[in-house]
Amino acid sequence: MSEVLLAQLALGVPLGAAGLLAAVPMLRRSGKPAAAVSVLAATASLACAVMLLLGRLDGGDAVVSSARWIPVAGSTLVDVGVQIDGISVSMALIVTLVAWAVQVFSVGYMADEEDAAFGRYFTYHSLFIFSMLTLVFAPNMLQFFGGWELVGLTSYLLIGFYYQKPSAARAAVKAFWITKAADMGLLLGLILLYVFSGGFAWTAEITAEQATLVTALFFLGVMGKSAQFPLHIWLPNAMEGPTPVSALLHAATMVAAGVYLVVRCDPLFEAAEATRTAMMYVGGFTALFAACIAVVQTDIKRVLAYSTCSQLGYMICALGAGSLLGGYFHLTTHAFFKALLFLAAGSVIHAVHSNELKDMGGLAKKMKVTTAVFVVGALALSGFPLLSGFFSKELILEALFESGHWVPYGFLMAAAFLTAFYMGRVVLLAFFGEPSEKAAGAHEAGPSMLVPLVLLAVPALGLGFLAANFAAICGEAYSFHLTPTGVAASVLAVLGLVLSYLVYGSKTIGEHAFSALRPVAQLIRSGAIDRFAASVYSRNALALGAFVAWVDRYVVDGLVNASAALGLNAGRKLRAVQTGNVRDYVFVLVLGTAVLSAWSLLS
Amino acid sequence: MNEADWVAQLGFALVGVGLVFSATRVVTSDNLVRSVLWLAVTLCATAVLFLMLSAPFMASIQLMLYTGGVITLMLFGVMLTNREAGVVVANERNSPKRAAALAISVFAVFAAAIIGSRDALPTRPLDATAVTTAVLGQSFLTDHLLAFEVLSVLLLAAMIGAVVLARRRDFGEPSGRRVKKKTAADPGAEA
Amino acid sequence: MSLVGYLLLAAALFCIGIYGLLTRRNAIGILLSVELMANAVNINLVAFAAAHGDHLGQVFALFSTAITVAEVAVGLALVILVFRSRRSVLVDELGELKG
Numbered sequence: 046m047s048e049v050l051l052a053q054l055a056l057g058v059p060l061g062a063a064g065l066l067a068a069v070p071m072l073r074r075s076g077k078p079a080a081a082v083s084v085l086a087a088t089a090s091l092a093c094a095v096m097l098l099l100g101r102l103d104g105g106d107a108v109v110s111s112a113r114w115i116p117v118a119g120s121t122l123v124d125v126g127v128q129i130d131g132i133s134v135s136m137a138l139i140v141t142l143v144a145w146a147v148q149v150f151s152v153g154y155m156a157d158e159e160d161a162a163f164g165r166y167f168t169y170h171s172l173f174i175f176s177m178l179t180l181v182f183a184p185n186m187l188q189f190f191g192g193w194e195l196v197g198l199t200s201y202l203l204i205g206f207y208y209q210k211p212s213a214a215r216a217a218v219k220a221f222w223i224t225k226a227a228d229m230g231l232l233l234g235l236i237l238l239y240v241f242s243g244g245f246a247w248t249a250e251i252t253a254e255q256a257t258l259v260t261a262l263f264f265l266g267v268m269g270k271s272a273q274f275p276l277h278i279w280l281p282n283a284m285e286g287p288t289p290v291s292a293l294l295h296a297a298t299m300v301a302a303g304v305y306l307v308v309r310c311d312p313l314f315e316a317a318e319a320t321r322t323a324m325m326y327v328g329g330f331t332a333l334f335a336a337c338i339a340v341v342q343t344d345i346k347r348v349l350a351y352s353t354c355s356q357l358g359y360m361i362c363a364l365g366a367g368s369l370l371g372g373y374f375h376l377t378t379h380a381f382f383k384a385l386l387f388l389a390a391g392s393v394i395h396a397v398h399s400n401e402l403k404d405m406g407g408l409a410k411k412m413k414v415t416t417a418v419f420v421v422g423a424l425a426l427s428g429f430p431l432l433s434g435f436f437s438k439e440l441i442l443e444a445l446f447e448s449g450h451w452v453p454y455g456f457l458m459a460a461a462f463l464t465a466f467y468m469g470r471v472v473l474l475a476f477f478g479e480p481s482e483k484a485a486g487a488h489e490a491g492p493s494m495l496v497p498l499v500l501l502a503v504p505a506l507g508l509g510f511l512a513a514n515f516a517a518i519c520g521e522a523y524s525f526h527l528t529p530t531g532v533a534a535s536v537l538a539v540l541g542l543v544l545s546y547l548v549y550g551s552k553t554i555g556e557h558a559f560s561a562l563r564p565v566a567q568l569i570r571s572g573a574i575d576r577f578a579a580s581v582y583s584r585n586a587l588a589l590g591a592f593v594a595w596v597d598r599y600v601v602d603g604l605v606n607a608s609a610a611l612g613l614n615a616g617r618k619l620r621a622v623q624t625g626n627v628r629d630y631v632f633v634l635v636l637g638t639a640v641l642s643a644w645s646l647l648s
Numbered sequence: 649m650n651e652a653d654w655v656a657q658l659g660f661a662l663v664g665v666g667l668v669f670s671a672t673r674v675v676t677s678d679n680l681v682r683s684v685l686w687l688a689v690t691l692c693a694t695a696v697l698f699l700m701l702s703a704p705f706m707a708s709i710q711l712m713l714y715t716g717g718v719i720t721l722m723l724f725g726v727m728l729t730n731r732e733a734g735v736v737v738a739n740e741r742n743s744p745k746r747a748a749a750l751a752i753s754v755f756a757v758f759a760a761a762i763i764g765s766r767d768a769l770p771t772r773p774l775d776a777t778a779v780t781t782a783v784l785g786q787s788f789l790t791d792h793l794l795a796f797e798v799l800s801v802l803l804l805a806a807m808i809g810a811v812v813l814a815r816r817r818d819f820g821e822p823s824g825r826r827v828k829k830k831t832a833a834d835p836g837a838e839a
Numbered sequence: 840m841s842l843v844g845y846l847l848l849a850a851a852l853f854c855i856g857i858y859g860l861l862t863r864r865n866a867i868g869i870l871l872s873v874e875l876m877a878n879a880v881n882i883n884l885v886a887f888a889a890a891h892g893d894h895l896g897q898v899f900a901l902f903s904t905a906i907t908v909a910e911v912a913v914g915l916a917l918v919i920l921v922f923r924s925r926r927s928v929l930v931d932e933l934g935e936l937k938g
Contacts, residue, residue, distance in 0.1 A: 660844065664848050666846070667848065668852070671856070672872055674872070675855055675862065675863070675875070680865055680867060683868060684871065690852075691874075691878065694882060697882055701888075701889040704895070706881075706901065706904075709901065714878075714904070717908060718874065720898045722870070724915070725870075726916040728922070729867065729922040735888045743861075744858075746861075747861035750858075750861065751857045752854070754852075755851060759847060759850060762850065763843065769842050770892075777892070779894045784894060787898050792898055795869060799905055803904065806910070806912055806913050808908035809916070810915070810916035811881060811916075813913070
């Protein structure tokens with residue numbers, strides 16, 4: 046099978062499934078059969094992605110197949126199609142694998158939903174796979190943007206899945222609005238790219254200044270989609286969606302789209318010094334900032350959400366430092382262990398029927414598999430030596446070290462310590478210690494939920510050893526060295542874990558030791574950024590909306606009404622001619638005749 | 649000749665003045681009956697004019713049809729549509745100014761046209777040979793036979809139409825005999 | 840006595856008829872004015888017939904007379920009809936066509 050066909054199938058089958066489910070309400074509302082359709086489509090996509098990857102194990106040239114989409118004055122403005130190279134193929138595998146695992150997990154997790162909602166859920170999932178792959182395989186930036194917006198839509202639909210809950214509906218709107226505001230930057234960047242280079246290709250011949258401008262605008266979009274400070278505020282709220290959705294969209298794939306954009310546009314970003322510096326600082330700060338917040342969260346999903354935010358900061362920072370492989374490899378490892386963590390958290394939530402850490406405890410005895418995979422994920426996230434996260438973080442930190450930018454480097458190191466600390470805290474609070482009342486009745490999840498967990502644990506454990514292969518697929522070189530930075534990072538991770546044990550495990554250090562940091566926690570919990578964003582929205586966006594509504598009502602409608610009134614008034618005035626008085630009619634008659642006869646007689 | 653001309657001119661002037669005067673009385677009289685009678689005078693004056701224009705047959709037709717028939721009809725009409733008791737019928741006029749203006753301007757146009765084309769008009773004396781009835785009759789029955797027949801159809805239609813229009817509305821019953829179906833509470837719903 | 844005189848006379852009569860047509864409130868008054876106008880036309884026709892020495896004008900005038908008489912008859916019938924249903928022949932009061 047040709048690569049192009051495989052890519053097209055990977056895209057097309059989920060689209061077909063989504064379309065089928067959307068168009069046939071009876072099928073969609075039937076529950077299990079709808080899920081079967083979607084899972085089958087996901088399986089087909091996964092198979093295609095695997096085959097594509099296997100064909101590209103040692104890199105190879107890019108293959109592009111596209112068809113004309115928007116014609117412009119003879120030539121083409123934009124094509125649609127697929128571009129198959131190492132990066133798109135590897136990303137496709139990540140997307141399809143995690144999506145498949147999440148869909149299988151959802152069959153068990155969402156089993157309590159009623160059939161109509163169940164079917165709707167899987168329709169959205171199929172739509173998501175299609176949208177994400179459109180983005181991944183995009184041969185030009187315009188198709189990429191289309192996929193970008195589509196995944197934004199799917200995210201909205203899935204965050205707001207429990208639309209009857211006001212908080213979920215608001216969270217969906219918040220996510221959509223913030224990412225949309227950021228997307229304006231991306232769109233402006235696209236327009237400028239077209240203006241500068243006459244097209245939307247991934248590589249463009251533009252000057253360094255132009256590249257800086259364009260990439261800066263792109264970065265705005267990335268900040269929104271990948272939840273960097275200060276546009277990160279939608280990600281914690283996005284946890285209102287079902288946990289598998291959080292695993293797929295808001296951990297592994299959708300939020301990684303921003304990072305993917307930077308990876309794809311690497312030539313542009315390479316030329317843009319200023320943007321990259323900004324990326325380092327923003328990414329580094331976000332990494333530390335989000336890690337701090339994660340420490341004081343009580344909701345397990347929120348911890349993981351802020352953790353995602355933090356890790357995305359790592360990726361952005363790495364890309365800012367110029368390490369394409371670092372950023373991209375971390376994206377890959379993060380996708381797997383974060384999805385794993387979320388799904389395991391979902392298993393726990395499903396067992397204790399609560400998201401709060403205080404409702405958990407002592408689950409290690411009752412949920413052995415879940416505990417095991419969660420610990421694996423936590424250790425990978427912390428950068429514990431030999432697990433996948435260790436290798437990817439080491440790449441990043443090494444790149445930062447070599448860039449000479451100490452401030453972001455410091456941020457990332459501190460964040461590494463905190464990451465280990467808060468993950469240790471979560472593990473200890475959730476799985477060890479005394480069970481709460483709700484946790485007492487917990488039991489292990491069913492096979493449909495366990496299989497994906499175990500499946501995802503494999504790359505979380507071992508992907509680090511395949512780093513060289515990964516690099517080869519992407520056309521980069523890699524070999525592992527143990528650097529001082531790597532050692533320092535590992536030490537920090539272990540220290541973090543030990544400290545968490547001391548505080549939450551053996552309780553030798555009481556929480557009151559951190560009373561000095563309490564104001565910080567208060568500040569974090571105050572949600573200042575949220576309030577700022579909300580006020581911007583309510584003052585500016587709503588004011589703009591009110592203005593536009595005024596224009597619509599008084600100008601646009603006003604024109605229509607005025608013309609109608611003109612017609613009516615003219616009619617009313619003209620009606621006066623019809624006096625009903627015979628003599629007036631006769632007068633006009635005679636007058637007309639007189640005029641005509643005068644004209645004919647005298648001319 | 650001059651004398652005869654002069655007499656003829658005087659006669660014409662008298663008849664003309666009389667005609668205009670009586671026509672004015674037709675349109676300005678408050679009493680409708682008087683208006684009708686002044687119309688009779690006008691029509692008679694017209695008949696005299698016809699005589700002076702070598703059209704004796706026309707004159708006699710004018711007297712018979714118009715002065716006899718039409719005036720009678722008008723009088724009947726006036727009597728039948730009189731709302732109040734008494735012969736005097738209210739007959740005010742409204743907006744005379746604009747009507748007068750229009751009438752005068754039309755007259756001015758006609759006068760201008762007539763006087764302007766004075767040279768193009770034929771100059772035969774007008775009362776030379778009287779056109780006889782025989783000539784007219786011949787003309788009707790040969791050259792204008794079709795129009796003549798159509799005219800008679802028209803007159804028939806007008807006659808029937810007038811009868812149908814003015815008939816009373818109780819269908820199936822001739823207007824003369826009223827069957828005593830109408831109850832006391834409904835005395836003659838039609839006027 | 841010349842043709843012009845007759846023509847002017849006919850024109851004057853016609854215009855008097857117009858005046859009456861426009862000012863009369865009573866429907867029968869209007870009919871009278873129409874009579875005047877028809878009369879004026881007849882004078883015109885006969886005058887031209889005399890001037891041309893040809894009786895065609897008189898034939899035309901006879902036709903005109905006949906038609907005018909028919910019109911008067913029907914017109915009066917209509918006036919009586921209107922009077923029956925509206926109890927009035929004053930044209931000012933017949934204003935149902937008012938826009």
